[in-house]
Ligand SMILES: CC(=O)SCCNC(=O)CCNC(=O)[C@H](O)C(C)(C)COP(=O)(O)OP(=O)(O)OC[C@H]1O[C@@H](n2cnc3c(N)ncnc32)[C@H](O)[C@@H]1OP(=O)(O)O
Ligand SMILES: O=CC(=O)O
């Protein structure tokens with residue numbers, strides 16, 4: 001039974017107990033009620049979120065319209081490039097506000113979803129920073145999002161603990177912990193469990209607003225040495241989106257009565273259009289910036305998406321698109337040069353590496369995690385991690401990402417060897433040579449072959465990832481590698497691209513073209529393989545068939561869906577009282 005009580009949010013009655021969130025005028029909550037969540041969804045916190053939504057919704061809509069306009073132009077043959085209108089920003093001499101002392105040293109950062117045990121492990125991991133993720137690593141169900149907010153609040157005030165009953169193991173924070181950064185969702189994702197004036201809230205404003213409201217004071221005292229909170233901002237395509245974030249930050253600082261420039265953020269450069277906007281993005285956020293990060297996985301996804309109507313820019317096998325490809329190398333070097341010129345950190349990305357393994361003839365790239373049951377394979381994987389990190393630190397990056405605590409010592413050692421006691425390389429690795437990087441360098445076609453195994457791997461990984469996501473896990477280990485929304489996107493759009501242009505698989509000597517029939521066979525065979533690998537019982541109880549249907553539809557759709565997770569989101573929304581949702 002559901003009741004609506006004036007300004008009280010929707011309530012559900014499971015056992016004649018009427019529970020309801022106390023919400024401000026014009027706001028409805030359609031997610032499950034819990035007393036714990038109610039401590040986050042307070043009337044004042046919701047009022048703050050509603051104020052942000054009302055103030056910025058038109059600008060967000062406009063920014064999303066501009067993305068569509070840009071897409072239309074790329075689809076008509078246009079290429080992204082530097083904007084002549086903002087040349088004065090790129091050529092001007094200006095710097096961002098000085099880096100706050102609390103985050104001067106970021107040589108190794110660990111990332112992970114906002115799950116309770118993982119937050120404690122990540123904060124205790126020995127990394128300098130922990131990026132708590134509402135984005136690529138999280139399936140944004142109501143339960144995950146709200147318990148994530150509870151967990152972060154407890155983490156910032158230092159009271160977070162966890163008891164693993166099965167292992168009778170207790171978790172609490174060490175005296176020394178990593179500094180916390182929070183990554184809200186991208187601008188494109190709605191939060192349909194919260195309606196503001198009848199419209200779904202913008203997901204990232206909910207993530208940011210609730211976290212900021214409850215944690216800014218404790219954060220500044222316990223973590224930020226007077227600054228903060230700190231954020232990572234994902235998937236932006238243009239500086240106008242960064243400008244909105246800057247205004248959101250100013251609005252939040254005003255509400256909290258804290259100094260302008262207290263909040264700091266690192267922007268992920270992880271879309272192809274954004275690489276041409278790095279100076280402009282830093283300029284918009286110059287009072288709130290702590291650098292840029294090479295979000296290499298989404299960047300590869302974005303390359304395919306941007307060039308979806310350009311059959312002359314097809315990707316080789318996913319495993320071949322590493323940081324040594326010319327367009328990836330150019331992107332990371334220009335990012336370093338841009339950040340250091342503006343006085344902020346140039347962060348590296350999630351581990352990837354090159355080895356000669358697949359078919360014994362092609363290099364491989366992956367997001368690596370430790371391999372527990374095979375010491376030799378683990379050592380080989382660690383070696384690849386070391387090579388990737390060495391490349392990053394030598395190029396001039398100030399820090400890097402690790403997906404797993406087991407990788408931190410190896411990453412730390414590489415950065416320590418090069419940087420010693422210096423917290424970063426901002427002054428010492430200016431990379432003036434990268435000033436000559438051109439649009440052609442940044443867009444150069446990736447080189448390599450396409451194989452049937454590549455198509456199979458995309459399919460096998462894409463379906464299993466989506467099955468996990470639909471059941472609440474946004475980052476999973478698959479075949480000893482970390483998979484998350486960004487890596488799964490590459491699998492999806494690559495299959496779509498190969499199908500659309502019926503590409504020839506030229507890497508395995510078969511000369512077969514990717515047709516719908518071939519793809520259909522691959523899907524059937526890979527589903528059979530997944531069933532064998534996970535076991536009949538897990539296969540039956542899991543969401544593999546639903547994931548397969550969704551993944552197949554997206555790979556074969558006439559027009560490329562903008563995001564895998566937009567369609568999938570409809571399947572994890574549970575409104576109370578229960579009912580299906582359609583965006
Ligand atoms: C493209 C991008 O956006 S990258 C950024 C987004 N992606 C991520 O953040 C992925 C983060 N990593 C992960 O989610 C995990 O490492 C996974 C899912 C890939 C593997 O996790 P698991 O299967 O639990 O790994 P494993 O069993 O080896 O874990 C061992 C221990 O390390 C902990 N652990 C593993 N990864 C992490 C992490 N990233 N942060 C904190 N703790 C972690 C586990 O909780 C576990 O702790 P316990 O011994 O106390 O129980
Ligand atoms: O968010 C990081 C990425 O590589 O994508």
Ligand SMILES: [Mg+2]
Pocket residue numbers: 136234268270295297298486
């Ligand atoms: Mg990403």
